[in-house]
Amino acid sequence: MTISRRLAGLAAAAALLGATCAAQAQGDPKVLRIVPHSNLAILDPIWTTAYMSRNHGYMIYDTLFGTDEKNQIKPQMVESWTESPDHRLWSFKLRKGLEFHDGKPVTSEDAVASLQRWGKRDSMGIALMTFVERMDTPTSDTFRIFLREACGFVLEALAKPSSNVPFIMPKRVADTDAFKQIEDYTGSGPYSFKRDEFKPGDKSVYLRNPKYVPRKEAPSGSAGGKIAHFDRVEFNLALRDAQAQVSALQKGEVDIIEALASEHYETAKKDPALVVPKIANLGLQHMARFNHLHKPFDNAAVRRAAIAAFQQEAFLKAQVGVKELYKPCPSMFMCGTPYASTAGSEIQAKSNMKKAQELLKASGYDGTPVVIMKPTDLVTITKLPDVAAQMLRQAGFKVDLQAMDWQTLVGRRAKKDAPDKGGWNMFLTAWQAADIASPITMAALESKGEKSSWFGWPSDTRMEELRSQFMRETDEAKKKKLAEAIQARAFEVGTHAPLGEWFNVTVGRKEISGWFITNGNLYWNLKKGAPSH
Amino acid sequence: MLNFLARRVAATIPVMLVVAVLVFLITRLTPGDPAAILAGDAASTEQIARIRANLGLDQPIVVQFGIWFGNALTGDLGESFYYKAKVVALIGHRLEPTLSLAALTIAIAVLAAVPLGVLAAWRFGGWFDRALMGFSVLGFSVPVFVLAYILIWVIALKLGLLPVQGYQRIADGVLPWLYHLILPSITLSVIYIALIARVTRASVLEALGEDYIRTARAKGLPEARVLVGHALANAAVPIATVIGIGIALLIGGVVVTESVYAIPGLGRLTVDAVLARDFPTIQGVILFFSFVYVLINLLVDLSYVFFDPRIRY
């Protein structure tokens, strides 16, 4: 008697528990639960180039200009602007009604201060600031930039869609030293940051900004109207296990997974409760970076032999695997971007392993082992080093494949020491299209030797001349020619090896609608419909 | 009694000092560079050097230790390199999930294991005894994460009974809190059920061989009274010991369980901190765990007084 009553009681409790929580699993229609691609540790998107901090920035800040899905620059916070005939004086007028989350209006002083802070950290910003003589704010809603000489990329800089994005912050925040992280997260974006609910490694929360005045155009890329339909957006920072993420999405415990491992792509496509939206025209590019300071890659001929050995298809197949998600592209500037071309790419595109072996023999390679750093914890690039190692070995190189986590790798690649003293010879990484679309933004091209800002430190005066010309050129046709020359030189000198293009897969529940081409991860315009069960 | 307490507490001080030194050394004798990690992917070498100076990493090691330990004594464990938050605040955020997981795991383990152990001892040599011994060895041998994946697949996905992942704060409702915590706790408790059941069985077995048991039975007491009131009570000391050890050792299982079930607890914090070379957090969390371990040992020692009146301090 007692046993069956107890069992009945237990069953009732279980049912109640299940019901309470099943309802929760559907999710509040006013709350969007996202699993981002990595943990959010740094809340200052100027201080770091990490994509996660950039995505956080897009939620709570706004930008002067945006870049739409066709890479056209469109005004965002700016109402109108003028450019002097000699291209040296630029004047901008801000839109009406722009307010920060604390109610204060956005003024031109805020804009200038933000640009100056950004110009101390961002590679394109730093380049821009070398042209800038001064900036001033004649009225509270206009500001001007005075240039020493004509500069061909002013608007590209202000519209820069990816790290570092010139987000506009209040002057008091933007006045923070550029090498210290900010502590005040007031912005003027479509969402505001709910600071008291931010738990590092657990979740970050964003609330709809009711005072935000979106533009009238449709959203496209980082341009257009940013309408927030959700009252609340949560980034789930605790859920890092790839399988658990998928299981959670299938059960409806989360709404969107930002970066789905390609292993799950087929499952996601087949599952009727999920949808894989098209949110990017341009994807990402893998690249292999040489350390130009030490043997064997201090020799351009050896670098070219390695580039010849690196057939893109093998990398893409191993790392991405799903044919519809990748494509080889001979251009260093992503296929589909304005400066893409095939200049100089024959060394890789028209090569094979035999050719690579010959090139290596002819280069005088002396058998120094190549130390390749492999990050074990980044699913999107972790297989590349294994493929690189195998290909180099087939070409005749000696290889030392060293595994470590991404954080260690990031620390180690900053070292200029010899590989056997804690340095490195090669690492592989991935860039989003926006970050490598032009000779100014592609950090891998900078060839100032040890003074180069990105790791690898190539040294080539001709390359620097070409880049300098490009920065000053204002004529689009001439820019394209220069870009081709730059790419050809890059292949000749062997700055790095492009390894093919691929798309990141974002997947969401069927109830989510309002997807648009973001070329990144932007979370406005989305809505949640009725649950499907 | 107070004398004993005072002496025991005093004895923990040198241990904690040793822990502090060890923990500090572990983190400092490493080839990773937190400044470079923090600076981000596109930082230059000058920028990294500036950050290193900002973080105080260019001071001699002894100075760094002195500063850190001095602050720790006042309850300030420094600020995390990785998150911009005080270590004490980070630990505070993460305490509830880990404590909840640990508490529920131990509760399940004790409630399941002690009766099982008593039963096995009572029917010593029978099929139940052998089955329990066999199961318990199996319980030690399967890694926690394998068990976790299997349970998630069967119970959460196929049967849909429990959630796949996540943690709900108690403040948001006790039922959801429990709902999310059951599966992780069951996964983690398997090892402890195995361990506690074995020790219970062994000690109850020993107790059952004693004379007072024969007396009790001769007196005509019901078997249940004999088992629980006399055998178990006398076996309590070793069982309490192993429960104490078990609590202190939950850390190992917690780290993996939190990782698979996405519970934002201290175990995850430590792993993330280690991977990020976040020295202050690593030091702070390990110091904290060690302190808890020492505290629990003290409590277990004190509990002997409660269980065994012959033990007097």
Added chain:
Amino acid sequence: MDAPDARQYAALSIEAAAVVRTQSVWERVRASWSVRLGGSALVFLVLLALAAPWLGTVDPTLFDAGSRDLRPGAQGEITTLEGETVKHSFIMGSDSLGRDIYSRVLYGTRVSLIVGISTALLALAFGIVCGLASGYLRWLDGILMRVMDGIMAIPAILIAIALVAMWRGSLLTVVVAIAIPEIPRVTRLVRSLVLSIREEPYVEAAVSLGTPTVKIMFAHILPNCIAPLLVQGTFICALGILVEAILSFLGVGLPPDIPTWGNVMAEGRIHFNEYPHNIFFPGVFLAVTVLAVNILGDGLRDTLDPKMAKKV
């Protein structure tokens, strides 16, 4: 996991069975069902590990993107380093890089056994030295035991994670990292044995006869330690194998191109739901190995009553 310590206690209290004086200890050991089962399983695994290259395996680091994620039993291709493409039957399936799980599991047996045995030997060696030193040298005892207490206070898995993540993940680092937290327990064991045996009359007699300390250590003390140390050693070995798998799972274990069960499972965790074979096969091998070692340890402990060890 602290199972050994609790069981050590249990051994000293109850599970030391009644003395059977008619057989010698080693005969009893050999007759024990547990020892036979665990021991033979282990021997089988060792043979498997040694014979790995001849059991239909390929180089476990070779991969072929065309053969990724094959189900157990599927046919596929592998490209060797020289560039030839060979047909291969993937008995246990392939992982997401196209590597043969069967080969990785068999070669992984080597690594796991080496890690387990090395960890046990290292912990025992250091523990014996520290325990002897602590038991004999009064002035060292205080400091050493405080240090040991300190090490024991830090959760073992955290020490292991911290050490392996800090230095490069190599076989040596992993073994040292897993062994260090086990040294205090061995030290305590040896120390307590030293302290108790020193009081025995025959030891006192030897001392008064002027026997050098070293001789006393080797002739009287160590032989009595063998049995409990053997038992402790097997449990440390089991622990070592398990912890290595956990470290690999968390991403702080041996480098991924070294095939270990933990590494294979770590790579397979990404898509466990669709391709459980990545975790299933190494998981079974791991469980069986650890089980075998644990059963062996149980059997040894049950038959090697420390009180009887004197008769060895």
